[in-house]
Amino acid sequence: MTPSNVYHLTISLDESKIEADDDEREKETQRLFNELRKLDDIEDVQRVIDPEPPEGSKAIAGFFIGLLTAEVKPENIANLFRFLGDRLSNKEVSLTLSLGDDVLEVTARSREEFEFAMQQALIWTEQRNATST
Template sequence: MSFESNVKLTIALSNPDLDAEEQERETRNLLREIRDLDVESAELVAVTEIPEGARSVGGFLVGVLQTEVSLANFKKLLGFLGDRLGGKSIELEVEANGKKLKVKASSREELLAAIQAAEEFVKPK
C-alpha cells in the first residue's frame, strides 16, 4: 500500500451537556485510544484551523482531532469509532484520493450509515 493511499479523518465531537474542559478530556481520551490503534498519526487540531462556531482550549479546538490511517486500517478505525462513539453527536470529514466527504451523525444508526458512506467513499474505483 503506497503512502498516497492514506486516509485523513477529522473527527469533531459535539456534546452540549459538557463544558469545554470536560469536552477536552473526552477528546484527549479518544485521542489516546486512537493512538493505540495502528494509525499513521493522530493529533488534536490546532487553533490556527478554527471552523466557524468552534471553541478552543489551550491552543486546540475543543472536541476536534485529526488522524491519518492507511487504507488497510481505515475500516478497523471506523469500526472502533462505531463502537466507541455510537449514540454521540459527531461530525466526520474523510479526505482520500484528493476528495473530501463530510458527514454528521447524532445516533448509532446515523453513525453506522456515515461509516458505510465513508467506506464507499475511500474504495478505489
C-alpha cells in the same frame, strides 16, 4: 507508503450536542485522542492547534476542543469507524474523510448512523482506489 495510500480523517465532536462545560469536553477530546493513539489501525492522530485563538475562545492550551485529525489506510477505515461508533455512538460526530481535494463528509449520532457512515466511507474509498489504478 505513498501519500495516496493514506486518507485523512477529521473527527469533530459537535459541541452544541455535548452537554458539558469546556473542561469536560476537553477531557472527552483528550480521552479519544489517547485511545486513538493506541490503535494499530491509525497511522497518525493529532490534536488540531488553533494558531491564533481569539480572546475568550473555547480553545484550551492552544487546541480546538472536540477536533482531531487522523491518517488511516483504506483497509483500516472500517475498523476505525467501528471503533468510533463504539466510543461515540451517543454523541453527534462529524467526520470528514479526504484524499487530496476529494472529500466525503458524514455525520453520525447513533450506532446505526456510524454503520451507515462506515458503508458510505467504504464505497467512497473503493471508488477512489478504482480511479487511482
